[in-house]
Amino acid sequence: MSMDFGFDMITEDEYQRQRALYEPLTEAVRRLIYASLHTDVGADAAAEARTKIEAVTALLETEQRASVPLVHENTGRPLAWANPAVGLRNAIAPPMVIHHEDDGSCWSEFTLSGAYEGPPGWVHGGICALVLDHLLGEAASEGLTQPKFTGTISLRYLRGTPLGPLRAEAFVERTEGVKTFARGYLKDADGATVEAEGVFIRPAWARDAG
Known part of the structure; x- marks a missing residue:
């Protein structure tokens, strides 16, 4: 079953066109x-950059798309292009590319830069939570093909998560009725920095659909 409630279909050709x-x-x-986080240009350069950025923003605003959710015709996966964790069209997303294994687990390897910094040199704790909430949700919903949403999620911060290359992984522990229990980890080269467990709920409106 695909999670296509209220979604419009997008073909593979159109998906690839928009992605490119x-x-x-x-x-x-x-x-x-x-660049804006670390720039040290002077007043004139900053003013010139602001003017050019405002001009580019105005250009992009000349034609805006309707906020209609799309689902891929072949895979049944929604195109979460605005998602702050994996959104292809969201510049604040790390981004993460999610890999799914045959056993239902999933993982992603990515790099977090200074844009995600909390304490100097370390990833903000809220970003760690964002990453793991998404990974656990991917596992619980079978790659976002099932309508299951976060009911509760708890995290244990084992130590600081350094900026740089990281790996996140998640898997389903068990399912009880409409609840799916998932667990996951955020890791650096030395092992886990954060562990998470969450309960994901199949919403009432989807339960009669099978």
């Missing part, structure tokens, strides 16, 4: 965010 068009744009905005 907008993924580089998102990456350019991501670079802009990182």
